[in-house]
Amino acid sequence: MLTGIKSLVRKTVSLLGTKTQPQYPIVVPRDKHTLSRKNISPNALKVLYRLQEAGYESYLVGGCIRDHLIGIEPKDFDVVTNATPEEVHDIFANSRLIGRRFKLVHVTYGREIIEVSTFRANQADSAPTAPKSLKDKDTARSAHGIILRDNVYGTIDEDAIRRDFTFNALYYNVKDFAIHDYCGGLKDIEQRQIRIIGDPRARYQEDPVRMLRAIRFAAKLNFEIEEQTKAPIKEMAHLLDHIPPARLFEEVLKLLSSGNGVRTFTLLREFGLFKYLFPDADALLDREWKQGQFSAERFILRGLENTDERIQSGKSTAPYFLYAFMLWPSVLLRQSEFEQQGMPTTPALHHAATMVLDNQIASTSIPRRFSTPMREIWDLQLRLPKRHGKRPFILLSHPRFRAAFDFLLIREESGEALDGLGSWWESFQHAPENQQRQLIDKVTASKEPGDAKKRRRPRHRRKSNTVRRQQED
Known part of the structure; x- marks a missing residue:
């Protein structure tokens, strides 16, 4: 059972005060939250600072921030940037490009892998302020509306609203050590609930695996799935039939090999x-x-x-x-x-x-x-x-x-x-x-059944043709 969650998050969200309709993003300064560089992988910090030295934006994102605030020691540190995958790959000699559906860069330090992704958007044209080099119109959907490729790059604001759940749209900036909350993830952590960003039906249609992720987080964090988030799941579960079996194999391992x-x-x-x-x-x-x-x-x-x-x-x-x-x-x-x-x-x-x-x-x-x-x-x-x-x-x-x-x-x-x-x-x-x-x-x-030695049948010598003919005569 998770302990200390309320004290951790209340300290973090004290900046919210009594506002009922906060303006997003909420920027929580260093003295108002508990996440510090000592809680972050040194290799993740290397990636963050190296990208910034090269002139790009870079943030920690998602699970590592969420887990720290809940009281779980973070294990995976994901980085997001406005550099394209190819630009990231050029910066890090110890990296490799992976993925077709969703291009990523894995920066390897021994056995640790820091995953670096580029700010995404639903449509490149919806990001007029994004650099022209980021407008990669590499997107496709199946006949069932499932996103087959998702390589449309945008800004951090667009990246946040296309993430799956609110507590995964939290960003940590090493420039000022502030946490940026774009979708109310801090409040949902405090209320111990899983809330999908946007219309649940549309988001599950885009990627049915999000239904499995909701279950995984509910089991791992002991959170409840928010009512509107869980309402369409039973009805839309059949969409998993259209997900490649190889991807579902990986999801099964995440679901059933996490200790929950x-x-x-x-x-x-x-x-x-x-x-x-x-x-x-x-x-x-x-x-x-x-x-x-x-x-x-x-x-x-x-x-x-x-x-x-x-x-x-x-x-x-x-x-x-x-x-x-x-x-x-x-x-x-x-x-x-x-x-x-x-x-x-x-x-x-x-x-x-x-x-x-x-x-x-x-x-x-x-x-x-x-x-x-x-x-x-x-x-x-x-x-x-x-x-x-x-x-x-x-x-x-x-x-x-x-x-x-x-x-x-x-x-x-x-x-x-x-x-x-x-x-x-x-x-x-x-x-x-x-x-x-x-x-x-x-x-x-x-002499338990099956262990006793089988009796050999007596061997019968086959009669020669000469003997057989004599018997017939």
């Missing part, structure tokens, strides 16, 4: 957005699908709880693991269907995995570097119960063993009865070799 996965999942379901990210899983959740003691909803929630716990304790989580547990209920359903048709268990699992992944990539693409380890985790769920002979030692050395073991624990913790399989593997991993042998012997002695 459980709340995010609940909100996605509440607003009807989840089914456009995970259609198969959503269908199972709607019918409350269970298989024996396995519950799809319990399993997904436990997987998200596990991911949240890891992230909140400073540990990392792999995208393939997230997708592995989100899609596992769908894999189980398909596997059971193939088995009912007479297919053996292992081929049934492999066919099910292929079908589920093929269906999923129509919604959110999954790079091969992630889909391959997902398949390995699923395949190991069939191999982990087989613990006789040398198999446990072979499995223990498998590069995906640890992820598969964690996956197994989630299955058990969500209520699936696996006869103490997780505890056995926990003991086996940390036991000395002589005790490992004892654990294997104990399993072998119990």
